[in-house]
Amino acid sequence: MAKRRILAGGIAQESHSFNPVPTGRSWFNIRAGREAVEGARGSNSVLGGIVDAAEASGAEVIVPVLFRAQSGGPVEEAVFADARDILCDAARRGDFDAIVLPLHGGMLTPSLEDPEGALMAALRAIVGDDVPMTAGFDLHAHVTPEILARCDLLAGYLTNPHADQGSTGRRATRAALDMLEGRLRPALAAVHLPMLTLGHDRTDEEPLLSLHRRAREAVERGAAHDVSIFNAQQFLDVRGLGQWVLAYGNGTPPDDVALELARTLWDRRRELIGTYPSLEEQLDRAARGTPRPLVLGDQGDRVAGGSPGDGTHVLRALLARGDLPASAVPVVDAEAVRACLAAGPGREVTLTVGGRFSRVAPPTEVTGVVVAAGTSAEVVYDGPADAGYRAALGAHAVLRAGKVHVVLTDQPYSYLDPGYFRAMGVDPAQLGIVVTRSGYHFTLNYAAIGECVTVDTPGMTSYRVAELPFTVARPFFPLDDIEVTPRLHARGSGVP
Structure with missing residues (x-):
């Protein structure tokens, strides 16, 4: 045959x-x-x-x-x-x-x-x-x-x-x-x-x-x-x-x-229908010290759920506190990436980042030092989810503002695997707080690195679906009290 x-x-x-x-x-x-x-x-x-x-x-x-x-x-x-x-x-x-x-x-x-x-x-x-x-x-x-x-x-x-x-x-x-x-x-x-x-x-x-x-x-x-x-x-x-x-x-x-x-x-x-701890509660824990890094899922701005990934809600919370350990937070902003590439590593820049599509928090001014920048990189997933999968990363930069590493990209990524951070020169295992653009899918691939917690944050992918303008899909539970x-x-x- x-x-x-x-x-x-x-x-x-x-x-x-x-x-x-x-x-x-x-x-x-x-x-x-x-x-x-x-x-x-x-x-x-x-x-x-x-x-x-x-x-x-x-x-x-x-x-x-x-x-x-x-x-x-x-x-x-x-x-x-x-x-x-x-x-x-x-x-x-x-x-x-x-x-x-x-x-x-x-x-x-x-x-x-x-x-x-x-x-x-x-x-x-x-x-x-x-x-x-x-x-x-x-x-x-x-x-x-x-x-x-x-x-x-x-x-x-x-x-x-x-x-x-x-x-x-x-x-x-x-x-x-x-x-x-x-x-x-x-x-x-x-x-x-x-x-x-x-x-x-x-x-x-x-x-x-x-x-x-x-x-x-x-x-x-x-x-x-x-x-x-x-x-x-x-x-x-x-x-x-x-x-x-x-x-x-x-x-x-x-x-x-x-x-x-x-x-x-x-x-x-x-x-x-689930509930989640607040961002502030988890930041307070990080300030007191945790045995392992806290890996936080920003469920309100989940690229894994389809958001633009340019939300600044968590970024602003990290920048506002001086008692937190070193952290990394991703933000999509092609213009900010271009500015970092033009400045080059080692240079201090002041940029306004994020908040163009995710409107829960406004664009945020950040002053920091460019510690990494590039036009491409390859991500290899550790797994177990999608272990071995290879993905191409576009233009990116890392801006360090105090203890906050602002990870900037020209396209949205969910950071479902630590390989995304490492591809940009950031080792999440060495930080106290790592923010992912995911609700819970990230938990499998970060379990070996830290304690994974999904936090209740506002945004386009929040589970508060009553805040979204559904028209075609309705009626459905829980927005509608229907008998089936x-x-x-x-x-x-x-x-x-």
Whole structure:
């Protein structure tokens, strides 16, 4: 038998409907061909899982292109069209047996609420219904009926914070290979719930801990072939926003599994609204001294949640106190980076930074010494989340104002891994306070460095969603007091 070939690639980004800064081409890491395959092999990424599972089965992976960016505003139309067209051109050339897509699932463009569904529709129009097509999505994806109608099996991350990107890719790949060998005929039972989880949605804590355990047990005892529970990104003003429970059987939809999990999720919805300690409380702790560095997640200005990353709320709090240990805080400001590059390391400058898009706190004047500046750098993730993943860093500078290291970049980064700071010459392990643009995803990769704490800060990605101008997505819990009886949206067996 000839070696099986799998077509993989696409475009992966998580969008924020209320972020006015579009995500352009320069914000993406773009890989293709052998470089993409070799760079992914062995990494804890969805593409890494696809490559590893395929090669373990003697199959080959073809990657025409993979665009990957951090969260932000909607993706420019031309960027999405470019990635779609490259993948579709490869699909027209044929010479592959299945498609496995390493996507995020929460992307927007100015005209599309569901770009992933549009991509899958374009691919189906080319390859027809008989070619297996599966995908690996982030747990925070915006799943739609259009996606479910075209994707034979959609595998979502099972952990939050995310540690199973690679195994998600392997699940999706094994499903496609099993379909090719006639061992699997995916049959879907799906339930949608118009609700959001708001900050209390870690899968290693209740209530999701036991829900995922029950889903896992259903798979282990053979009641379902694969189960994913999607907790939608909270800042998408799109139709059908909410949670999805997807349970796949082999030939027969596992209706009872999907319904039981969805009913429990809805019944425990109020437990999914979390609370966080204040920034001031954590700064007071740092001032008294802590055994390990405090790594703070600025949840109000989370690039990991799609914010612009130029908020100054935490920066102003750090600058206002003289009793704190050395710290690092990131701020996006391309103009300030250019000024630091022009001045050069060792020079003192006075700059006004941040606050142009994140309006909770105003632009802030900072006087300090440029200690590092560059036009590019490479970040290598320590992991465990995305371990081994390589990302390109654009123009950057570090401005030291007293004990505060203001880490300036020309593009937003979430700092999910300590490698971002190290790439700019800052060792987070040697500081007393490290600020990340993340709510809790950072906790896995910083656990070896310090104590990770998410703080309650205001901003575009605060879990106070009542402050955001939702229109299209409503009604949904908790903004609306609605009654829901979970019901099946079952597709059954095969592609319709």
